[in-house]
Amino acid sequence: MKKVRVEDxxxxxxxxxxxxxxxxxxxxxxxxxxxxxxxEDIPELxxxxxxxxxVLNLSNNYVHEDDGALRIASSIxxxxxxxxxxxxxxxxxxxETDGLLKxxxxGLLKxxxxxxxxxSTIRTNFPCKKDQIVGxxxxxxxxxxxxxxxxxxxxxxxYNPIISMLPYRKLKxxxxxxxxxxxxxxxxxxxDKYVGSKVTDFGSKVVKKILVPDDPKMIADAIxxxxxxxxxxILTTGGLSVDPDDVTKxxxxxxxxxxxxxxxxxxxGAMFLHAIIKGIPILGLxxxxxxxxxxIFDLVFPRALAxxxxxxxxxxxxxxxGFCLNCNKCQYPVCPFGK
Numbered sequence: 001m002k003k004v005r006v007e008d009x010x011x012x013x014x015x016x017x018x019x020x021x022x023x024x025x026x027x028x029x030x031x032x033x034x035x036x037x038x039x040e041d042i043p044e045l046x047x048x049x050x051x052x053x054x055v056l057n058l059s060n061n062y063v064h065e066d067d068g069a070l071r072i073a074s075s076i077x078x079x080x081x082x083x084x085x086x087x088x089x090x091x092x093x094x095x096e097t098d099g100l101l102k103x104x105x106x107g108l109l110k111x112x113x114x115x116x117x118x119x120s121t122i123r124t125n126f127p128c129k130k131d132q133i134v135g136x137x138x139x140x141x142x143x144x145x146x147x148x149x150x151x152x153x154x155x156x157x158x159y160n161p162i163i164s165m166l167p168y169r170k171l172k173x174x175x176x177x178x179x180x181x182x183x184x185x186x187x188x189x190x191x192d193k194y195v196g197s198k199v200t201d202f203g204s205k206v207v208k209k210i211l212v213p214d215d216p217k218m219i220a221d222a223i224x225x226x227x228x229x230x231x232x233x234i235l236t237t238g239g240l241s242v243d244p245d246d247v248t249k250x251x252x253x254x255x256x257x258x259x260x261x262x263x264x265x266x267x268x269g270a271m272f273l274h275a276i277i278k279g280i281p282i283l284g285l286x287x288x289x290x291x292x293x294x295x296i297f298d299l300v301f302p303r304a305l306a307x308x309x310x311x312x313x314x315x316x317x318x319x320x321x322g323f324c325l326n327c328n329k330c331q332y333p334v335c336p337f338g339k
Contacts, residue, residue, distance in 0.1 A: 002054065006045050009037045009053045016065060016142055017088040020048060029087060033066060063146050065089030065139040068117075072137045075153045076111070076119060078161025081134075090138040093121070094131060098203075099167040100306035101126045101134055107159025111152055116140040121163060123339045127302040128165065135163060166306035172207045173199050174231030176222045178239040178248050180213040191237060194290050195297070199235075202305055207231060214239055219251025227255075227278055233304055234282045237289060240271040248284055249273055257282055261312045265319030266338075269296025274310055281310075294324060294332040 004012065013036055020030035030048060031041070037053070045053070063071070066086040073083035073091040080099060084092040095101070103124035111119055121135030128134060156162055177191045189211060196206045208229050210222040219239070226234050239248030240262075249262055257275035262284075264272040273284025281304050288295045299318065303310055321339045 003052050004054075005052055006037075006042055006050055009045075010039055010042075012037050012053065015054060018045075018048060018050070019088065032087075061146055062143045063149050065142050065144065068139045068144045068149050069137055071149050072111075072117065072119070072139075072152050072156075075156035076137070076162035078164030080165025080167060081161075081163050083137075088138075089140075089142070090136055092133050093135040093137065093163060094133050095128045095165055097130050097165060097167045099128060099165040100302055100308055101128050102161075102164050102166055102308075104159045104162050107155055107162045110155050110159070111162070114148060114151060116144055117148065117152060119162070125299075125303060125308075125338075127333055166308055168202055168302070168305040169204075169232075169307060171204045171232040171305060172230060173204050174226030174229065174234045175206055175209040176219060176226065176234065176236040176248075176251075177209060177211045178214060178219060178236060178251075179211075182238075183211050183213040190290055195235065195237060195285065198297070198301065202302065204233075204305060206235075214247055216247045216250040216254050219248055220254035223252065223255040223257065223277065223282070227280060232280060234277070234280060236273075236282065236284045238285075238287060240273055240284055240286050252277075252282060252284065260310065261315045264296055264315050264322070266296045266299065266315075266322035268292040268294075268324060269299075269322075272296045272300075272315075274300070274315070292324070292326075293330040294337060296322075298332060299338040 014031055014033055017029045017033050018031040021027045066089060069086035069089050069091045077083050077093060080096045082094050082096050101124060103121050105124060108119060111117060117139060119137045175191060177189060181187050182189050191209060199206050208226055210225065212218040212222050223234060236248050239246040252275050255277060257277040260274040260276060262273045264270060268288035269286060271286035275282040283300060283304060285297050289297050300310055318338060321336055324337045
């Protein structure tokens with residue numbers, strides 16, 4: 001790397017982007033990498049605090065920051081993820097579709113433990129929108145060892161992919177709304193307003209809804225009817241508390257459903273049930289879905305739509321971060337709930 005006075009740099013090529021910061025107003029590139037210095041650039045370079053410039057003469061053992069960032073981004077991005085052309089050694093990571101973000105945390109950690117390289121992402125299982133920026137990578141120094149970049153590529157290949165998307169499927173959803181008070185018309189059925197609307201928001205559709213009393217056989221018959229109707233995901237609401245009259249779990253088992261988990265360390269959502277029947281997921285939703293704006297349903301429904309397997313161990317692990325703060329204005333998913 002050769003150091004020259006700014007005044008003597010006319011005709012030379014800048015080896016990296018140069019940043020201009022106007023406090024409180026602007027931060028961005030003043031001069032791009034590859035810019036040929038002109039005489040009229042000298043006053044602006046001096047205002048940037050550049051008394052001297054550097055000219056790079058890289059050996060084959062080193063990689064420029066932009067070239068390194070490009071190779072890293074290319075190696076870590078899987079299905080449904082794209083990356084931007086690097087600038088100042090940084091590349092943004094962007095979703096190509098609506099879906100569930102998946103991060104291989106072990107691979108990410110191994111890369112971030114290497115010196116002078118960083119990859120920053122939002123949390124795995126975050127429900128994302130198309131074109132949403134979900135992370136970024138950059139090289140810390142201006143140049144970096146080629147061997148280190150190759151080490152990143154080796155780790156990325158081992159843990160492939162480091163970052164990927166599971167796109168949402170548009171499913172035919174069936175619903176079993178339990179409760180003798182609803183079945184008899186003593187109170188209004190609010191399923192469509194509080195639960196069905198969320199199904200629609202994700203692009204799926206409730207194709208059949210069945211109201212049943214607190215009767216295990218009728219609950220079981222309703223579930224079987226939905227399976228036979230071709231539903232690809234079944235929701236049940238109510239009947240999951242410790243009250244002896246709440247018999248939804250019995251109805252699910254009677255229908256032939258295999259219980260994956262009953263009860264979760266998530267508030268609101270402690271009485272959640274998850275089961276599988278003939279390969280079709282059943283999400284048993286407790287009463288909280290009718291009065292809390294964000295519950296366990298918001299955590300598990302996107303995963304079900306994406307075809308992501310939900311295990312008992314994962315539900316148990318969601319106790320860490322599974323307590324909703326009940327903010328006056330709900331900001332989910334941009335909040336710590338479920339993270």
